[in-house]
Amino acid sequence: MYVIITLLYTTLFVFFIYRWKFFSIPSLSLRSISLLFILKIAAGICVWNVYTYYYESGDIHLFYDDAERLYQLLIKTPKEFIKVIFQDDPSSKLMGWNSSFEPILYNDSRTIILMNLFFRFFSFGYVQVHTVFVNFLSLIGLMAIYKTFYPYFQNKKIELLIAIFFIPSVLFWGSAILKEGLLFFGMGILIYESNCGLRKSYSLNSIFKILFSICILLVVKFYILFALLPGLIANRWEGKIAPKSILLKYLTVMFLCVFGLWVAASILPQYNVLKIITDKQKKSFNYSQGGVFLSNSKELIRVNYYKQDNILIPLRDNLYQINPNSEYEILESNNKKMINKTSDDILFSKTYTMVPPKSIIAPLNLEPTIGSFIKNVPKAITNTLTIPSIFEIDSWIKIIPAIENLLICIGILVLPFYFKSNAEDLPIIYFCLTFTFLVFLLAGLTTPIVGALVRYKTPALPFLMIIIFLSTDKNKLKRNRCAKKNKRGLIH
Numbered sequence: 001m002y003v004i005i006t007l008l009y010t011t012l013f014v015f016f017i018y019r020w021k022f023f024s025i026p027s028l029s030l031r032s033i034s035l036l037f038i039l040k041i042a043a044g045i046c047v048w049n050v051y052t053y054y055y056e057s058g059d060i061h062l063f064y065d066d067a068e069r070l071y072q073l074l075i076k077t078p079k080e081f082i083k084v085i086f087q088d089d090p091s092s093k094l095m096g097w098n099s100s101f102e103p104i105l106y107n108d109s110r111t112i113i114l115m116n117l118f119f120r121f122f123s124f125g126y127v128q129v130h131t132v133f134v135n136f137l138s139l140i141g142l143m144a145i146y147k148t149f150y151p152y153f154q155n156k157k158i159e160l161l162i163a164i165f166f167i168p169s170v171l172f173w174g175s176a177i178l179k180e181g182l183l184f185f186g187m188g189i190l191i192y193e194s195n196c197g198l199r200k201s202y203s204l205n206s207i208f209k210i211l212f213s214i215c216i217l218l219v220v221k222f223y224i225l226f227a228l229l230p231g232l233i234a235n236r237w238e239g240k241i242a243p244k245s246i247l248l249k250y251l252t253v254m255f256l257c258v259f260g261l262w263v264a265a266s267i268l269p270q271y272n273v274l275k276i277i278t279d280k281q282k283k284s285f286n287y288s289q290g291g292v293f294l295s296n297s298k299e300l301i302r303v304n305y306y307k308q309d310n311i312l313i314p315l316r317d318n319l320y321q322i323n324p325n326s327e328y329e330i331l332e333s334n335n336k337k338m339i340n341k342t343s344d345d346i347l348f349s350k351t352y353t354m355v356p357p358k359s360i361i362a363p364l365n366l367e368p369t370i371g372s373f374i375k376n377v378p379k380a381i382t383n384t385l386t387i388p389s390i391f392e393i394d395s396w397i398k399i400i401p402a403i404e405n406l407l408i409c410i411g412i413l414v415l416p417f418y419f420k421s422n423a424e425d426l427p428i429i430y431f432c433l434t435f436t437f438l439v440f441l442l443a444g445l446t447t448p449i450v451g452a453l454v455r456y457k458t459p460a461l462p463f464l465m466i467i468i469f470l471s472t473d474k475n476k477l478k479r480n481r482c483a484k485k486n487k488r489g490l491i492h
């Protein structure tokens with residue numbers, strides 16, 4: 001039955017593609033767009049199977065399972081549902097709802113759980129229907145990005161199609177029931193409606209869509225919005241004033257953004273960005289070791305994932321005690337503590353369970369100072385760009401990301417020999433470059449897990465490929481190929 005329901009929803013959305021003017025693009029037929037949509041659904045199903053049969057856990061299950069529990073609460077006990085949603089009931093068995101360990105930042109996992117909860121009213125409990133829904137949103141976002149950059153790729157339509165739809169990481173992560181699908185939706189609307197910040201005038205409809213996209217990015221991955229802002233501001237400046245010194249405008253905006261963050265940190269120390277990133281990096285490395293995370297009003301702790309059955313004593317609802325003489329780790333102080341006895345006042349609620357990942361990156365020696373950040377920038381960018389490499393392949397799951405990284409690095413190294421840019425392309429190139437740099441930097445500074453690093457850099461990959469394809473002189477490339485063929489002919 002689930003196959004029939006999934007096919008029916010797929011057919012319904014294909015019908016929307018044929019009827020919605022948004023998808024009327026001169027360079028792409030509606031049939032091609034429909035095939036792209038079906039390809040993304042197939043990729044999303046593939047991701048589900050990888051997480052189900054290879055990893056046997058992960059965010060994709062976490063978000064869907066929590067949405068299903070919320071749905072059952074809403075149907076059977078609405079009061080309990082309201083209690084969980086608005087009062088953060090610690091006794092609820094929602095593993096992803098409280099999975100954020102940041103005291104300041106919004107828990108974006110809840111956005112995806114609520115999205116799945118909404119889909120649940122239409123899916124009849126069939127998970128692949130959720131895959132269809134999220135891929136339609138993702139398709140809208142990616143098509144919006146395609147339409148934005150299409151005017152600059154008049155002679156490179158295939159290259160633009162590859163850059164946006166066929167990068168393996170984008171196809172894989174952007175098609176799953178994860179944050180990336182909704183993220184591409186929000187990014188696409190913002191970039192399309194603002195034309196990368198270059199649009200000179202805005203209708204009320206465009207302003208509404210931009211505000212809507214900003215809200216989506218704020219509750220999905222807010223740092224993606226902040227990575228987009230410098231380019232949007234610089235291009236807005238470029239659009240309002242006679243096109244001149246675009247590089248100087250970008251450098252000025254970047255400087256002002258850094259200065260503004262420094263002023264904000266001086267006024268409100270709890271929003272010191274350097275400290276937030278440093279704390280995030282240290283906590284991420286802590287959590288990358290896996291385990292069962294529990295908390296009470298005083299502390300957040302972790303117990304060994306493989307020893308949890310011997311350490312944790314389940315009580316009622318979602319509450320646990322620690323077995324006498326068992327060891328657990330207090331994450332705030334990063335030390336271990338022995339429990340010599342159990343008592344009723346030492347109770348913990350389980351917040352998150354993470355299987356220890358198979359590949360860890362050595363953490364950077366990062367401190368909350370400008371000097372430390374500048375020192376670690378090259379390593380952070382290099383890690384994001386090259387990990388995993390073809391020399392680090394120890395499982396089949398790393399083969400495609402490693403080849404992808406290799407091809408991207410080759411493209412970057414070859415680009416200077418075939419570089420060509422027009423003045424009208426520079427705002428687009430700088431926009432993509434700034435966004436890619438900031439996303440790669442944040443991912444490289446804070447992410448110690450190889451799989452997570454591959455995933456977190458995904459939103460920037462289409463823009464990196466746009467830089468490479470847009471800046472490559474195809475005519476020079478063809479001339480070199482012809483010269484090599486002629487040289488071979490003379491030799492023979």
